[in-house]
Amino acid sequence: MHDPDAEDVAKAGQGDGTAAARLIGRHASKLFTVARRMLGAQAEAEDVVQEVFLRLWTHAARWQPGKAKFETWLYRVMLNQCYDRLRRRSAVPLEAAEDIADEAAPPDAGLDDGVLSQEIGRALEDLPERQKAAILLCHFRELGNGDAAEIMGISVEALESLLARGRRNLRSRLEHLKEVLGGGS
């Protein structure tokens, strides 16, 4: 199995800035997209990607190409960082948490695209973290079930089950937008 990143990882570990820039160019924005949807916050997602790359540089010199695909490792680190932040958030006592205004529009309101995407984004953020991760990896990264399962450290069957539950869950949260989103049943 040829890993296109392996050579650049080794070079970056030895101080090659061009190889490091290539890795950043190939992966940073894709990582950011998933982290942004996982966390629902731009600045936090950027922090996560920054941490992922810092961890990459410190491990790069010891990277063993045959052991795991680089991209799998990278996404696994990113997901773990997101899980940590989500758990820290939920550990914040309610009194200390900021008031979040309920901006949801009433179901029959004429929704413009901004409001609609806000609603969808919020419904996605409210999903349990592993269901959300499974959906994001398969939708935004367009990864096959095998790759996504490997990133999440679970079997393909477990991933399929997570995906099915996640989609059902998300659909039930967005049921009131059925007409706007089109498609019936």
Next chain:
Amino acid sequence: MTGEESDREFVDRALRRLPASAPSSGFEAGLRAGYAAWNADRQKGLWAALVGGLRGLSQTVWPGAPLWVPTSALAVALLVGAGLGAALPVATAATDSGFSLEQPQSFSLVASDMTSEEDF
């Protein structure tokens, strides 16, 4: 269409409505700067490790002395050794005594000095 397929289609349609999210401008430049900072620290770390190792060794060899003292002593010793090695003539090979512990005498059941069985 099964419930699962219908859920998938619904979710795909919904997620397609999400706007593309892009990191702030200068984000990738920040990542590259992070790499440069890490690399600078790493190089400083390598140099510090080398100096620290030398210092530890010098304290073992010559406790209490500054680093340059054992380093200079070692350099002088190496120069003297190299000078002597170059100046002295190569030692001649020892005369062959015909006996060596490293090369034991050959032995054969049909010894050359026993010409034939008739000698018995």
